[in-house]
Amino acid sequence: MSGNGEFDLVARIKARATTAMGTREDVALGIGDDAALLQLPAGRQLVVATDTLNEAVHFPVETAPADIGWKALAVNLSDLAAMGATPAWCTLSLSLHAAQPAWLDAFLDGFLALAVQHGIALVGGDTTRGPLSICVTAHGHVETGSALRRGGARVDDDLWVTGTLGDAAAALSQWRAGGASEPALRARLDRPMPRVDIGRALTNIAHACIDVSDGLLADVGHLCDASGVGARLDVDVLPASPMLEAMFTVETRRVLQTSGGDDYELCFAAASSQRDAITALGAATGVPMTRIGRIVAGRDVESLVDGAHWHPPRRGFDHFNG
Amino acid sequence: MSGNGEFDLVARIKARATTAMGTREDVALGIGDDAALLQLPAGRQLVVATDTLNEAVHFPVETAPADIGWKALAVNLSDLAAMGATPAWCTLSLSLHAAQPAWLDAFLDGFLALAVQHGIALVGGDTTRGPLSICVTAHGHVETGSALRRGGARVDDDLWVTGTLGDAAAALSQWRAGGASEPALRARLDRPMPRVDIGRALTNIAHACIDVSDGLLADVGHLCDASGVGARLDVDVLPASPMLEAMFTVETRRVLQTSGGDDYELCFAAASSQRDAITALGAATGVPMTRIGRIVAGRDVESLVDGAHWHPPRRGFDHFNG
Numbered sequence: 001m002s003g004n005g006e007f008d009l010v011a012r013i014k015a016r017a018t019t020a021m022g023t024r025e026d027v028a029l030g031i032g033d034d035a036a037l038l039q040l041p042a043g044r045q046l047v048v049a050t051d052t053l054n055e056a057v058h059f060p061v062e063t064a065p066a067d068i069g070w071k072a073l074a075v076n077l078s079d080l081a082a083m084g085a086t087p088a089w090c091t092l093s094l095s096l097h098a099a100q101p102a103w104l105d106a107f108l109d110g111f112l113a114l115a116v117q118h119g120i121a122l123v124g125g126d127t128t129r130g131p132l133s134i135c136v137t138a139h140g141h142v143e144t145g146s147a148l149r150r151g152g153a154r155v156d157d158d159l160w161v162t163g164t165l166g167d168a169a170a171a172l173s174q175w176r177a178g179g180a181s182e183p184a185l186r187a188r189l190d191r192p193m194p195r196v197d198i199g200r201a202l203t204n205i206a207h208a209c210i211d212v213s214d215g216l217l218a219d220v221g222h223l224c225d226a227s228g229v230g231a232r233l234d235v236d237v238l239p240a241s242p243m244l245e246a247m248f249t250v251e252t253r254r255v256l257q258t259s260g261g262d263d264y265e266l267c268f269a270a271a272s273s274q275r276d277a278i279t280a281l282g283a284a285t286g287v288p289m290t291r292i293g294r295i296v297a298g299r300d301v302e303s304l305v306d307g308a309h310w311h312p313p314r315r316g317f318d319h320f321n322g
Numbered sequence: 323m324s325g326n327g328e329f330d331l332v333a334r335i336k337a338r339a340t341t342a343m344g345t346r347e348d349v350a351l352g353i354g355d356d357a358a359l360l361q362l363p364a365g366r367q368l369v370v371a372t373d374t375l376n377e378a379v380h381f382p383v384e385t386a387p388a389d390i391g392w393k394a395l396a397v398n399l400s401d402l403a404a405m406g407a408t409p410a411w412c413t414l415s416l417s418l419h420a421a422q423p424a425w426l427d428a429f430l431d432g433f434l435a436l437a438v439q440h441g442i443a444l445v446g447g448d449t450t451r452g453p454l455s456i457c458v459t460a461h462g463h464v465e466t467g468s469a470l471r472r473g474g475a476r477v478d479d480d481l482w483v484t485g486t487l488g489d490a491a492a493a494l495s496q497w498r499a500g501g502a503s504e505p506a507l508r509a510r511l512d513r514p515m516p517r518v519d520i521g522r523a524l525t526n527i528a529h530a531c532i533d534v535s536d537g538l539l540a541d542v543g544h545l546c547d548a549s550g551v552g553a554r555l556d557v558d559v560l561p562a563s564p565m566l567e568a569m570f571t572v573e574t575r576r577v578l579q580t581s582g583g584d585d586y587e588l589c590f591a592a593a594s595s596q597r598d599a600i601t602a603l604g605a606a607t608g609v610p611m612t613r614i615g616r617i618v619a620g621r622d623v624e625s626l627v628d629g630a631h632w633h634p635p636r637r638g639f640d641h642f643n644g
Contacts, residue, residue, distance in 0.1 A: 130376030
């Protein structure tokens with residue numbers, strides 16, 4: 001084999017992954033065979049999410065490789081979080097313009113840092129030549145029957161969101177405008193924090209959950225569609241970071257927070273009897289939990305500002321149009 | 323949402339997949355939530371393989387979309403076959419230059435035709451904008467402890483291969499030379515037949531197994547490395563299709579069969595006491611089973627022609643160099 005070929009990259013990934021994470025007892029066979037061989041705990045259902053990040057579509061071309069690695073795993077962990085799953089294993093399929101060990105090492109710095117945080121093992125994948133593209137499949141598990149779904153919201157449920165909204169979209173808009181992104185905002189774009197612990201805790205609290213990746217209004221729309229309900233949102237209570245408040249007008253902020261996307265927060269519906277439990281969960285995790293509206297009858301997602309209907313200029317972020 | 327956006331493509335994939343395959347009882351939640359929710363049968367281990375195909379790297383640009391769809395799933399099913407796994411579920415992450423419903427429908431024609439043959443359910447994925455790239459993750463299961471691995475070959479085992487070798491590489495070489503590929507050869511390149519049933523049967527027969535994707539010598543090398551053994555191959559007994567025999571000199575044929583890759587046959591090691599069982603398996607499945615050599619002590623893979631050492635001009639197919 002050549003010194004820079006596919007096999008050496010896989011060997012490098014395997015060595016780095018083993019050093020960073022050690023081994024999990026439930027991995028009978030990891031990187032290096034035709035497939036991984038895994039032991040699901042008894043009484044659990046398997047949860048599988050897959051998402052691809054492409055250069056210039058999902059991240060600016062000059063994004064640091066470590067940030068790309070972090071984000072490629074984070075967006076998938078966010079999907080597991082939205083199901084209330086415990087992360088277990090992932091695969092990584094990596095297309096690179098050329099075999100660049102230094103780039104790969106930096107990429108793995110970010111990827112493995114997040115993997116170690118969540119105890120998820122990298123168990124397989126492939127590397128190949130092509131335009132920069134990263135496909136991660138993340139596997140987790142939940143107690144049978146207890147997964148959070150989009151489809152369980154009920155009329156009169158409260159609608160909640162974790163953390164703050166709009167920072168990632170703000171960083172992207174600054175970058176698109178040709179300037180440097182404010183570092184605190186850019187960190188939210190490049191290093192989203194998947195709400196895994198909160199998702200797990202919500203399996204006993206929430207009726208329905210989704211992660212905010214396309215933009216709040218679009219994702220609330222998905223949750224409502226799946227549940228056969230509508231929602232009424234109070235735009236001016238949407239949680240914003242101090243930096244977002246300081247740097248943008250209220251009109252711009254509303255758009256970034258409702259339509260920007262890339263937040264990777266959880267949006268969930270829960271009975272009003274759960275308010276104390278949710279507040280306590282926020283206090284325990286140090287993550288703000290904000291009640292942003294209510295589930296209503298019908299099928300419409302209404303946004304209100306000062307009690308009047310409000311519409312953002314565009315809705316959601318669609319990777320084929322956005 | 324726009325009429326050609328990501329969400330419509332996902333809806334189209336979901337509708338087509340449901341029509342083609344119906345539903346599996348072990349899919350609690352398929353396409354349409356944040357992640358799939360799956361029920362692994364009791365007493366089974368999970369088997370996971372992932373592989374990406376990129377335009378111009380893994381298939382010629384003008385390849386028919388239906389063939390691309392078939393092959394994207396086939397290469398992953400071949401990995402499951404090499405583990406002796408029963409296919410169950412897959413995810414599809416699709417990057418497209420633009421949202422083209424006609425292209426997607428043709429792609430799904432091929433993908434779903436093979437999925438239906440093997441009863442594997444498409445349970446999730448994403449579509450996004452980018453250079454044409456298809457990442458499939460295939461999930462199957464095996465009885466706990468019974469998976470075929472690369473690492474179990476023993477000295478004095480016979481080495482076997484299913485089917486015939488070299489046709490796909492021959493088609494690729496014809497295409498690279500600028501001519502049309504012979505259709506019978508091209509079909510082997512575009513529509514490989516993963517040896518799933520044979521792989522399952524081999525769990526009770528073989529000591530070690532690998533699928534032939536990089537080229538026979540490279541893959542026998544992987545099997546030997548994992549097993550800590552060597553191998554001695556008789557090049558002139560390697561099984562060839564009548565078309566390959568008719569169209570190429572013996573010298574070219576040897577290279578295509580040992581180093582070409584893309585065969586997606588199984589190569590396996592088994593005790594000589596299993597010869598009758600293997601012959602019977604070949605008769606039952608209608609797939610030729612050919613004894614091509616022997617596992618020996620040491621670490622070297624030796625190729626013999628008329629009893630003398632023979633070396634191909636290059637070894638294996640490396641997607642970063644080949």
